[in-house]
Amino acid sequence: MAEIEARELTAWFGSHKVLDRVSLTMRAGGITALIGPSGCGKSTFLRILNRMHELVPSAQLAGEVLLDGQDIYDPSRRLIDARRSIGMVFQKPNPFPAMSIRENVLAGLRLTGTKASRSTRDDLVESCLTKGGLWNEVKDRLDAPGGGLSGGQQQRLCIARSLAIKPRVLLMDEPCSALDPTSTRVIEETMLELAREVTIVIVTHNMQQAARVSTQCAFFLAAQGTPGVIVEHGDTAAMFQSPQDQRTLDYVNGRF
Ligand code: ADP
Ligand code: MG
Numbered sequence: 394m395a396e397i398e399a400r401e402l403t404a405w406f407g408s409h410k411v412l413d414r415v416s417l418t419m420r421a422g423g424i425t426a427l428i429g430p431s432g433c434g435k436s437t438f439l440r441i442l443n444r445m446h447e448l449v450p451s452a453q454l455a456g457e458v459l460l461d462g463q464d465i466y467d468p469s470r471r472l473i474d475a476r477r478s479i480g481m482v483f484q485k486p487n488p489f490p491a492m493s494i495r496e497n498v499l500a501g502l503r504l505t506g507t508k509a510s511r512s513t514r515d516d517l518v519e520s521c522l523t524k525g526g527l528w529n530e531v532k533d534r535l536d537a538p539g540g541g542l543s544g545g546q547q548q549r550l551c552i553a554r555s556l557a558i559k560p561r562v563l564l565m566d567e568p569c570s571a572l573d574p575t576s577t578r579v580i581e582e583t584m585l586e587l588a589r590e591v592t593i594v595i596v597t598h599n600m601q602q603a604a605r606v607s608t609q610c611a612f613f614l615a616a617q618g619t620p621g622v623i624v625e626h627g628d629t630a631a632m633f634q635s636p637q638d639q640r641t642l643d644y645v646n647g648r649f
Contacts, residue, residue, distance in 0.1 A: 429613030434621030480555030486547035490540025525553030545576025
């Protein structure tokens with residue numbers, strides 16, 4: 394697990410500024426929840442943490458992201474080194490549908506050029522699926538296609554896949570928004586277990602979920618025409634019980 398720190402991040406898509414000097418330290422071994430209305434830059438912020446926003450040609454960035462004190466945007470560091478340390482899970486479960494469950498888990502090894510022997514790979518598949526909370530359900534059909542699983546199982550497969558590279562940080566962008574309450578509960582339990590060994594940053598619109606799983610919380614807001622900022626951040630319990638800003642109070646109580 395690692396600490397990840399954003400320093401003074403400002404982001405633009407073309408001339409449209411979407412984040413304005415956002416700073417946040419996401420502590421090692423905790424779960425940080427990013428909350429706030431749609432369009433305030435949460436997904437952009439999360440993508441900047443693993444340089445994924447660079448896939449958008451018009452995106453520009455100022456500021457720093459430090460992974461255990463090392464700037465992942467330092468030109469002398471290779472993109473692959475940051476990506477090997479940081480896993481990502483998206484809102485819509487996106488396993489490779491035609492690939493087997495086993496191959497899905499191992500896919501990241503190939504992408505990052507990580508070598509592993511056959512027995513190591515088998516151990517890795519079992520341990521990642523166990524950590525993803527899916528092993529018992531799929532251990533007898535590891536060669537079945539990932540696309541054949543239910544939505545909640547597919548999302549847990551995606552979590553297992555992200556773990557195969559042994560990331561120190563796991564970024565999750567609304568991982569339960571597309572799932573039913575039962576699958577959501579299973580994934581929350583999985584996250585709480587995982588937080589023992591990986592730093593988790595989760596974007597969620599579900600305030601109960603933020604309260605249940607996170608240790609710290611940051612409230613993002615973009616007012617009309619102005620870019621996203623963090624209005625308030627701190628320990629989750631304190632922020633939910635006694636927010637310092639009226640806008641946070643309104644948001645966590647569902648008043649906008
Ligand atoms: P959130 O995740 O909080 O809903 P986003 O980070 O997705 O917010 O979006 C923040 C702002 O950036 C929005 O105004 C959105 O329209 C804009 N935006 C996001 N992605 C892109 C993109 N690829 N190109 C242009 N604008 C984008
Ligand atoms: Mg988003």
